[in-house]
Amino acid sequence: MTLFNLAKKNIKGNINNYLLYFFSMVVCIIIFYTFNSLLYIPEIQNTDPYLESTMSQTSFILIGFIIVFIGYSNSFFTKKRKKEVGLYSLLGVKKKSIGRMLFFENIIIGAITLLTGLVLGIILSRLSTMLLLKLLGAPIEVSFSIPLKAILTTTLIFTIIIIFTSVQSYFLIYRFRLIELFHAEKKGEKVPKASLLSAGLAFVLLTSSYWLMLNGMAMLAIPLVVIGTYLLFRSLTVYLLKRAQKKKTKYYHGINIIGTSHLLYRVRGNALMLTIIALLITGALPYIHAAFSEYAMTEKDARDSAPFSYIYLSKDEAIDKQINRIIANDKNHPIIEQLDIPIISLKGTTTAPFEDNNDLSINLMAEQTYHQVKKTLDLGDIPPLSGEQAIAFKYYFIHQPIANFKGHDIEIPLPPGKQTLTLKKLEKKSVRLTDGEEPLYLIVDDKMFSEMAEQINPITYKAYEVENEKTTKETSETLQKLSDENMQLLTYYDKYTTIKALTGMKMFIVSSLALVLLAATGSIIYFKQISEAHADRNRYEILRKIGVSKKEVRSTIAKQTLFVFILPLLIGILNGGMLLLSIFVAYDMDLIGNTLYFLYAVAAYGTIYLIYYGLTITSYNRIVNN
Structure with missing residues (x-):
């Protein structure tokens, strides 16, 4: 009991050092519990059928982040306590007793953290569930529940981690000799030599990786990014700091000599840590960008997939009248426009460089019909057609410049013989009337369409545009019950809710993982700097004794x-930005809009990093400047 009380007293004495660790751990536990609790909430399960597999995969990633964070944090506390442990040993306390005391300390901190995280997780779980349902586009009506399985899973995982780190603490006294414990903080690093060759190699590797990314070889670029980023911190930073030392006027101004020398002295130890954090940011920013941009573009993506409120393939006049009556009776969503879209569906061959040019699936559309649907389908104007001229529309699997398709013939087998059409132009745009594989749409003049319609009966798609189509749940569900597979019914509401559910889930998961990643990486830098602050306390005391003001020390x-x-942060932003730019270019994405979403992600990341930066300065200053 005496050791247990001593452990509690030690925790109280080091409470300032434990606060950020405690906060970061609580955030991890809350998010881990939240992810597990969502698996047992009926409202969430009914909304997304893929929830269980998605959450399970995310939980494993979370556990990985948490293990790395706790391991690094524990090594910080271990280093900081070495001198204290050595003092206990010097005073005659048995190694077994010291080990038990450290074990109890870790258990107490872990238990308090776990209990706090679970309590806050339970309190905030309803809010998290409502937020996820909002992102998924589902009704925000959820009953409050406390899933016992989620509590048990969270408790089990974190208990195992806590016991493991506690055992590590127990064996601290056995892993080092007494002299090593007393001189742990005095172990320094040799000042590394500046290598212009390594610095140049870092620059070459990173620029080469960016070139590979922009030329569609991102997988080959990844090793270069990793090596280049490490060399950047390992060599280029040394080179830059050495250059700063040579600028005598600035170097000897105030106590800049202290700050520059300190960074140079620690650069070898910081290189790996900074590389890992930069690479984590490199990977995290594109995912955060993707989550935000996809969720923000839900409406546009739904419109691209289902440009009409309702569209289906007409099969029976009686069914057509019944569908029209159902849509017309929905007074909350009055009909804006109703179109009949005749299509001739057939096969053909072509000399044009399409992937399936020997077995081409073709939908023929009359020029007049095209002008009726072009605004809704966002296709734009086309030049007038005559005779055997045709304009092709296809977006996917076009691997050559569109100019290479112009002038090629397309042969279409008809009952009396073959009909040859000549491509006047290819538009790399998608005509989306139904789900499934995208056919080649050919626009021909009205006379040509009429002649071919006499030989092959057209099929007719009936399309409706209504007001407030995002809220047509009841009508869409009624039509789905009435339709069969042959009708190819496609509704905007179904596409919108499906895409919103997928992007909402992604945004929730990515945001949660990003929060854990931020907490972990920010805390790692914090603990590293605070560890150095304790090691450098005596040096700053000497500075103050020779007349350096507290303001100058704080500035340094x-x-x-x-x-x-x-x-x-800057290197992570640069790497992540170049990776995203290569994706924008490869997939012909909106550069301005996606850049804006990337800047939002950077701003969110930078703001939280700024908070950690402020906390680190405050703690560092309190340790060495009081």
């Missing part, structure tokens, strides 16, 4: 801490 701390925080 702010500069050297900014260097450590800003470098991985």
Whole structure:
């Protein structure tokens, strides 16, 4: 009991050092519990059939982040406590007793953290569920529940982690000799030599990786990014700091000599940490961007997939009248426009460089019909057609410049013989009337269409545009019950809710993982800097004794801490930005809009990093400047 009380007293004495660790761990536990609790909430299960597999995969990723974070945090506390442990041993306390005391400390911290995280997780679970349902586009009506399985799973996982780290703490006294415990903080690093060759290699590797990304070889670029980023922190930073030392006027101004020397002295130890954090940011930013941009573009994506409120293939006049009556009776969503779209569906061959040019699926559309649907389908104007001229529309699997398709013939077998059409132009746009594989749409003049319709009976799609189509749930469900597979019914509401559910789930998961990643990486930098602050306390005491003001010390701390925080963030933003740019170019995406979403992700990330930066400066200053 005495050791247990001593452990509690030690925790109280080191409460300031444990606070950020405690906060970060609580955030991890809340998010982990939230993900597990969602699996047992009926409202969520009914909304997304893929929830269980998605959440399970995410939970494994979370556990990986948490293990890395706890392992690094524990190593920080271990290093910080070495001198204290050595003092206990010097005073005659048995190693077994010291080990038990450290074990109890870790168990107490872990238990408090776990209990706090679970309580807050239970309190916030209803809010998290409502947020997810909102993102999924489902009704925000959810009963409050406390899933016992989620509590047990969270408790089990974190208990195992806590016990493992506690055992590590127990064996601390056995892993080091007494002299090593007392001099742990005095172990320094040799000042590395500046290597212009390595610095140049870092620049070459990163620029080469960007070139590969922009030329569609992102997988080949990844190893270069990893190596280049490490060399950047390992060599280029040394080179830049050495250059700063040579600028005598600035180097000897105030106590810049202290800050620059400190960074140079620690750069070898920081290189791997900064590389890992930069690479994590590199990977995280594209995912955050994707989640935000996809969710923001839900309406546009739904419109691209289902341009009409309702469209189906007409099979029976009686069914057509019944569908028209159902849609017309929905007074909350009055009909804006109703169109009949005749299509001649057939096969053909062509000399044009389409992938399936020997077995081409073709939908023929009359020029007049095209002008009726072009606004809804967002297709734009086309030049007038005559005779055997045709304009092709196809978006996917076009691997050559569209100019290469012009002038090629398309042969269409008809009952009396073959009909040859000449491509006047290819438009890399999609004509979306139904789900499934995209056929080649050919627009021909009205006379040609009429002649071919006498030989092959057209099929007719009936399309409706209504007001407030995002809320046509009841009518869409009624039509789905009435339809069969042959009708190829496609409704805007179904596409909108499906896409919103998928993007909403992605946004929830990515945001949660990003929060854990931010908490982990921010805390790692924080603990690393605070560890160095304790090691450098005596040096700063000497500075104050020779007349350096507290303001100058704080300014130096702010500069050297900014260097450590800003470098991985900037490199991560650069790497992630180039990766996203290569995706924008490869898939012909909206560059301005997607860049804006990327800047939103950077702003969110940077804001939270700024908070950690402020906390680090405050704690560092309190340790060395009081």
